[in-house]
Amino acid sequence: CALFTPYEPELKQGNFVKEEQLRQLQTGMSTEQVQFLLGTPMLTGESPSDRWIYPIHENEGKYRHIIVEFDNGKVSRITRES
């Protein structure tokens, strides 16, 4: 009940990416283009050179990730994991 649940400040974390930026993201783009479009990936991940992870924190612990994989400097695969 409300009287006994402490106030939780809803603190955002991870990247903030807009739909229309995602629409412009396509394969073949260079790392600089991706960096300019989406900004710096907030999660370094296990292979930062060729796999950029943009964690997007929805709310209440649910995450939606945009993962951009590169093949010698060009975007090879874009996956959206919910």
Added chain:
Amino acid sequence: CSLFRPNTQESEQALYDAANRQLESRKYTLAIDTLERLEGRFPFGRYAQQLQLDLMYARYMSGDYAQALLDADRFTRLNPDHPTVDYAWYLKGMSYYKLYERNSGLTGTGDLAQRSQEEGENAFNALRTFVTRFPQSTYRAEALDTMILLKDALARHELIVADYYMRRDAWIAAAERAQVVRQHYPGVSAQGDALVVLIESYKAMGLEEERQVALEQLKADYPEHPTLASGSYKSPYLQQDRWWLKILTLGWFS
């Protein structure tokens, strides 16, 4: 009443020897006075640079780390290629370290990794410059030991912060703190724990591929890590405290 006036004929040599005797017998405050008198009367004498080194050593040993730090810094600026300038670099690093150590509070029980890391980082960087610039210096061994100690404390600080962020469900922040440990503090005992933080964070964020990579790395590099004690990986932390249980049981269970 010249009786009380210091006997001015004290030669430079006599003053310097007196200072050395006081240093040997660990009377540092006395040595500081003698050295300061020597510096005042013979600023350009034979021992001009040497007495500076002794002075900073005496101040360091008497606990005046901040002043020792300033003296050492000015010495490295004014006499960049003095034969024993490596000692000044070494002392600068150690003074920073002593200031860092003060963070453990009067009783010395406070955990350095919990407190401000600024002096710790300065100490580590100063000592690293000393070690790289003077590979054959006689103080190299002592410096390396202190650096290991510092590296361990700095790494543990990162993990303490990561632990807090995990309890606050800030999984991205926790993962990045663990990455800092893996990149900046190689060979530190906390590497294993950093990997465990990453495994937990990736699990919470649903990044299964990353989790597998980190798990493989843990099994490969740190097989004897406690989380692997039971053969397969077991998540070490209690699910973070269930606050309502803690309140009902007034803290017995959480």
Added chain:
Amino acid sequence: CISGPLKEAPEPLPADVPTKAKLNIDWWHILIPFYTEVPFHRIAPTLTDRGILTASPFGEVVLMSPEGDFIWRRQIADQISAPVAADNRQMAVVTGNGDLQLLDWNGNTLWRTPIAALATEAPVLLEDRIIVQTTDGRISALERNTGRALWVYQDAQPELTITGTARPTVIDNLVVTGLANGKLVALNLNDGSPAWEYRIARAQGKTDVSRLVDVDASVSVVDGMILAAGYQGDMLVIEAASGRVLASKPLSTYRAIVPGEQYWYAVNDKSRVLALDPNTLDPVWTQDQFTYRRLSKVVPWKDALAVSDAQGYVHLLDAETGDWLVSREIDWTGVNTAPMVMGDYLLQQGNSSRIKRLSFERRAN
């Protein structure tokens, strides 16, 4: 924390004020009903053939007969910042809000024009134009019947100046006046172009105060010669026709040099009265009874010299020897204008716009 003592603090007058003469007040008026903080202290009476014309700092212009009876009074503006200028046709008033108004003799405003700065000295009425000098260092000429600006002369102003400006003097068709940057300048009356200029003082020293070089004293003219002086500078004697410097001598003063029958009288910046020999410019006698009392310029009056000071006193000296004759307090709130000779009488207006007519007679002893 207390600050240091004023270096140039005036001492009070000694108790035994001499009584070699008797200075009495014939009549006096006070133009503002009660004492309040008065914004402008430089308003002095102007003598005209219709009577004594003066103003109160709170905007009332007053015409009085020599015997002190009011002929008429008229509220012109909120504040008046300088004495009223007048000739037989009209009178000109500068207000505290930066306007110049031309009025006819029964006080109706003919025109009013902003001069975009404050004037602390009376404008100069000429045949077809009015010259006015303002505190921002500008000298403007306005067309007499419309108030349109004919020309404006502006020279660079130092950061810090001494309060107040000089009053321009028109000689033949030259407007001669002192500026706050230590220069004495002569402008052609028709177009305001500079005819000649001299540097009376050169700013040196480190603090803004030590670099003050204002020439705030109006020039005097005697036998075709212009007498000019400024603060921390030299006294210059210039031939009016040619503009050539005939003589110069170091003299630091805030006040004009006044030519008398025998001597030229000056007051230096320490308020010492000097009688100068017109040929050599050397002081014949000095009177330093009133040091640091911030004296006005010396005004020859019959066979004596009258001078007022910032503490509110008028002093008389013997014109010949400089002996101190008598002193009397005129306005306890202080006096910042010189006395005005009116025939056998003397007019003195104080800061609280008290205006008094004085007369004096020597004691036979």
Added chain:
Amino acid sequence: EPFELSAITINGLQRVSLGSVLRALPIQEGDRVDSDNADEWLRSVYSTGYFSDVRVLRDGDELIFELTERPSIDSVEFSGNKTIPTETLERVLNNVGLAEGEIYSQSLLEGIELELERQYAMQGRYNATVEPEITPLSLNRVKVELDINEGPVATIDHIEITGNEVFTDDELLDTLRLRESSSRYVFQWIARRNRFGQAQLTGDLSRLEDYYLDRGYLDFRLESHQVSIADNKSDITLIFNVFEGEPYHVSGIQLTGDLVDLDEELNGLVDVESGDLYSRVAISNISSAITDALGARGYAFADVQTQLDPDREARTVDVTLSVNPGKPVYVNRIEIRGNSETNDEVIRRELRQLERALVINRNIRLSKGRLERLGYFKRVDIRTQRVEGRDDLVDLIVVVDEATQREISGSIGYSDVSGFFTEAKMQQKNFQGKGYDFSASVTVNSTEQNYNLSFEDPYFTVNGVSRGIDLYYRRTDFSQATFSKYATNTAGGRLTLGYPISENQRLNYALGYSQDELFLSDSAPQEMTDFKDANGDDYEIIDARVTWNYNTLNGTFKATRGRQMSLSTEVATPLGDLTYYRLTGNAEQYFPVNDDYSFRLHTDLGYGGGYGDADTLPFYKNFYAGGVRSVRGFRYGSLGPLSTPSVDENGDDLTDPSPIGGNIKVLYGAELLVPMPFVKDQSSFRASLFLDGGNVFTDQCRTDNETCQEGIDFAEMRYAAGVDVTWITPLAPLSFSYAWPLNAQDGDLEKNFAFTIGLSY
């Protein structure tokens, strides 16, 4: 003709090392050198700044440099400086390089004189002069003495504004910070606003411009301004000449640029429509509202440019606000500095900003407020620092300056409440740096022995639920101190759980148990004897307490801004022997005047009563008035209703009536916080001028007590004014207040002077 350089010898070196000279030389032994570019060698050695004279001569194919070192400064002394302290002067000199041990040069000294005189001119001390004195010492050293004569302060005698038709001089003068010496400004002598200073003048010029531009006068121009000084060198006259022009109206206002699809929200912030009078402050309020809204969405470096396109004839202006949100910026790492006694988590958990997350400026401001309210720190600074090589990453650096958190104090003191007392108290805030507050105290004085143990963990759970445990045993014997002839022993404990219900509101639930014992003297008034007959003399009380607290103050010991309110209900439940309730509420609001002065209004209200089979509040639970925490200037508990004295067998009173407190408390007051004079470090001082007011009343009069009146009667309010100084030093915490009762009636017991001195070691 060039030659093979075989050797370089350097003579005249004293303090400077050979190495630094050789490194400055462009040539080395073994080079082929040409003697006609000798002056280039000399210039390179001279440029090190260590030498006053450099000469070179050639001997065969050897070069010999003759150098004379510049003297080094042995000591720098100041005399005659009063308004600018010596440390500030030394700092000014240090960062220009004139300090002990550094190299001395004449040009440097002239620069210093100019700089010092400029510093004094900035404070309006136009006549300040600095006379340097250089005394050469042995061994090429010099002693520098600067004799300063500060001279009188130039004060503003008169400010005049010309060209203003629309607004009167007075209206405009009120907006300026500089004031004439004679102005009617109330805090004249405190704020010294008649002191001329260049900085204040530049500030006033823009304030004058703001005043007009905020009221639509787009064409406003400050034609010129003059600063002049009278011939006595101390009266300053300021003249501002303005050109007003005509007022402008807004013909149109629109947002352009990238609104980050928040169009309606941002357009909603535009509260100016066409036709309104143009006002620059209204426009700048809109643009800061927009930047705040964007900041709350992570665009920490959003920026709004205003373009005005005026139409001179129609006196209208079209306003365009072009919005540039910039990139969303993230926090990379949060570093905490200066916490040598506080654990990292105790600070980090107060922050409302996470790492690897969008920068939200509002949250960073909130975090600073929360850290200040912790009470562990004297100062808290949070600054952002760009991560180099990245334009969308910043690090947050949280720098704290810790206050003394450990107070093991044994104090022997005197307070008007209880006369002489000895108190041993161990209070440890932030115990072992873990953020627990722990205190154990024993107070012994003529009226009370009080043993108290309390322990609070503000973060019992990670999201901020706090748990507090108090245990106490108190023996009070009021017979000496006040007038009611009774004594009570009470022992008990209380458990409190605190819930944050918003950013700065908390709700606390507490359960308390206490065991009270009552002793009455034989001449106790009837109220007490009736109560004792009704309830016996010892009772168990089980009370439940709910408190709501709202707090935005910017500090604990010495707040200067913000508001604090709390409402509390305490109910003694039927589970215990007594059933009563007490509702209390207090509130305080600070109004900062400037950075030294703050005005505070506070009130404290209370009402209590019985319920169930008790219809009155137990008398020993009454509210009292008078004394330290209520109306200072009156003896503790000496105000309010009087008791009905008991009657002996032949009907005359045993004692005269004495104050017994009441079940209604109304206290209020105002306070002006002032800086402590003659003290540099103000952080451990709290000095204030206060006005207290209030009293206690009752609505439970006994029928046979004719002096008793029911309800609140404003005529009975007592007022007192006075001065209060609290000085918290680790050595001897001292609080001292002196009050003058303003409307004491006969029978009131005054107590002007109250102080408590502690000795903590």
